[in-house]
Amino acid sequence: MNHLVIYAHPNPASFNHAILEAYTRELAAAWPEVRIRDLYGTGFNPVFLQSDYDMIDRNTPLDDIRQGQDLFSCAGVMTFIFPVFWAGMPAMLKGWYYDSSISAFMGGPGRKVFQATTDFDKTVVDGAVNGVGTLVAEVSTRARLLQTGYVRNHALGLTIGVVVVVGLLFSKAVF
Numbered sequence: 536m537n538h539l540v541i542y543a544h545p546n547p548a549s550f551n552h553a554i555l556e557a558y559t560r561e562l563a564a565a566w567p568e569v570r571i572r573d574l575y576g577t578g579f580n581p582v583f584l585q586s587d588y589d590m591i592d593r594n595t596p597l598d599d600i601r602q603g604q605d606l607f608s609c610a611g612v613m614t615f616i617f618p619v620f621w622a623g624m625p626a627m628l629k630g631w632y633y634d635s636s637i638s639a640f641m642g643g644p645g646r647k648v649f650q651a652t653t654d655f656d657k658t659v660v661d662g663a664v665n666g667v668g669t670l671v672a673e674v675s676t677r678a679r680l681l682q683t684g685y686v687r688n689h690a691l692g693l694t695i696g697v698v699v700v701v702g703l704l705f706s707k708a709v710f
Contacts, residue, residue, distance in 0.1 A: 539610035543617040543628040581630020
């Protein structure tokens, strides 16, 4: 099982960097494999540009995102080391986290789930709606043939309906 340490601080002389060094030194003694991802050191760009969207549309993720997906999927444990800015993580770390985690999900199991949902909607939901529409159209086409506009035909239909209802009331099927 891999341990992934995500480090997001631009200053190598910072307190966060000292934490990174001490933490990874202790981890290396007890953990089989430790990987460090220094977001500022690798030059990661958290800004998503139009060219990035174009690459995703062509189903070719950026190298940064692909590396992040690989690290994300192989990590058994992840540790984030970053300065706390107003009780939240910096934009650099948010950008990496969202790029790596969401694109890993959307490129893998998420895409399959959404495709299955789309197929279900096209076949079952739209099929049911279209089937009901076709049924109503067929029934109305056939029922229109019964409507001649003559009063005697309406009276005959009414009489047949009354006979059927009275017959059901007096039969053992109702009781």
